[in-house]
Amino acid sequence: MPSLPEPEARHRLTVARSGYLATASPDGAPHVVPMTFAVVDTAADTTVGTTIYSAVDAKPKRSPRLRRLANVAANPAASVLVDAWDEDWSQLWWVRADGRGRLVGVGAERERAVAALRAKYAQYLDHTLDSAVLAIEVDRINGWTAQL
Amino acid sequence: MPSLPEPEARHRLTVARSGYLATASPDGAPHVVPMTFAVVDTAADTTVGTTIYSAVDAKPKRSPRLRRLANVAANPAASVLVDAWDEDWSQLWWVRADGRGRLVGVGAERERAVAALRAKYAQYLDHTLDSAVLAIEVDRINGWTAQL
Numbered sequence: 001m002p003s004l005p006e007p008e009a010r011h012r013l014t015v016a017r018s019g020y021l022a023t024a025s026p027d028g029a030p031h032v033v034p035m036t037f038a039v040v041d042t043a044a045d046t047t048v049g050t051t052i053y054s055a056v057d058a059k060p061k062r063s064p065r066l067r068r069l070a071n072v073a074a075n076p077a078a079s080v081l082v083d084a085w086d087e088d089w090s091q092l093w094w095v096r097a098d099g100r101g102r103l104v105g106v107g108a109e110r111e112r113a114v115a116a117l118r119a120k121y122a123q124y125l126d127h128t129l130d131s132a133v134l135a136i137e138v139d140r141i142n143g144w145t146a147q148l
Numbered sequence: 149m150p151s152l153p154e155p156e157a158r159h160r161l162t163v164a165r166s167g168y169l170a171t172a173s174p175d176g177a178p179h180v181v182p183m184t185f186a187v188v189d190t191a192a193d194t195t196v197g198t199t200i201y202s203a204v205d206a207k208p209k210r211s212p213r214l215r216r217l218a219n220v221a222a223n224p225a226a227s228v229l230v231d232a233w234d235e236d237w238s239q240l241w242w243v244r245a246d247g248r249g250r251l252v253g254v255g256a257e258r259e260r261a262v263a264a265l266r267a268k269y270a271q272y273l274d275h276t277l278d279s280a281v282l283a284i285e286v287d288r289i290n291g292w293t294a295q296l
Contacts, residue, residue, distance in 0.1 A: 028223045
């Protein structure tokens with residue numbers, strides 16, 4: 001059960017097109033949603049300074065989608081998973097980033113996050129992206145592969 | 149943001165080849181892993197009686213993979229997500245099953261679970277499947293689709 005070297009794990013996290021965000025309510029109910037995201041590194045060689053940004057459609061009429069935001073507001077612990085599925089299980093791998101989530105307010109950081117999301121996803125060029133932006137400060141990146 | 153009708157959500161959950169299991173420690177740290185699983189319905193028309201089984205390689209030397217088991221032992225709340233990624237975001241959908249996890253001991257239920265896993269995954273025919281089996285009793289299935 002080999003671990004992925006950290007630079008390789010970080011690379012796979014960064015280029016992954018979609019991932020899964022797990023949060024938990026203060027009373028321990030886990031919540032998991034698919035998400036698009038962009039990884040922004042303010043220090044290239046270390047996990048410190050790595051932030052995962054995602055846009056969260058937080059319009060009031062769509063309140064069920066806000067559960068991740070309510071969770072991180074009350075309990076910032078958050079985990080982001082990316083992986084590859086393959087029917088050939090010798091090809092399986094995953095990378096998980098654990099950290100702390102927070103809502104990004106209006107301002108320069110939000111502009112940088114939106115720019116990073118638009119740079120990664122052409123789909124966001126057609127969106128106004130007036131949604132909430134969630135930041136996850138990464139504390140730890142772990143990766144696993146069925147084969148090195 | 150249309151919801152998937154429950155029968156359709158249930159169908160997509162059942163046929164999905166892989167999913168994501170979220171658990172949380174008693175102090176609220178979320179944990180998410182990819183998993184293969186089989187859905188077993190003891191009552192076809194209702195969520196009551198729906199169980200999601202997965203095999204967990206619980207060999208002592210691989211203890212990091214046991215975190216989901218430690219979590220459900222201390223806090224049974226568990227959530228299973230399946231989805232489809234598509235660069236055309238009008239094709240996106242997901243289904244989530246929330247419930248309660250427990251470890252399945254040796255006995256008839258474990259045999260049924262292993263049979264269901266082997267029926268779904270030819271890959272398990274080559275495995276001894278001497279691993280732990282996790283059951284998640286489903287309380288609720290929700291689904292979302294970008295378009296109906």
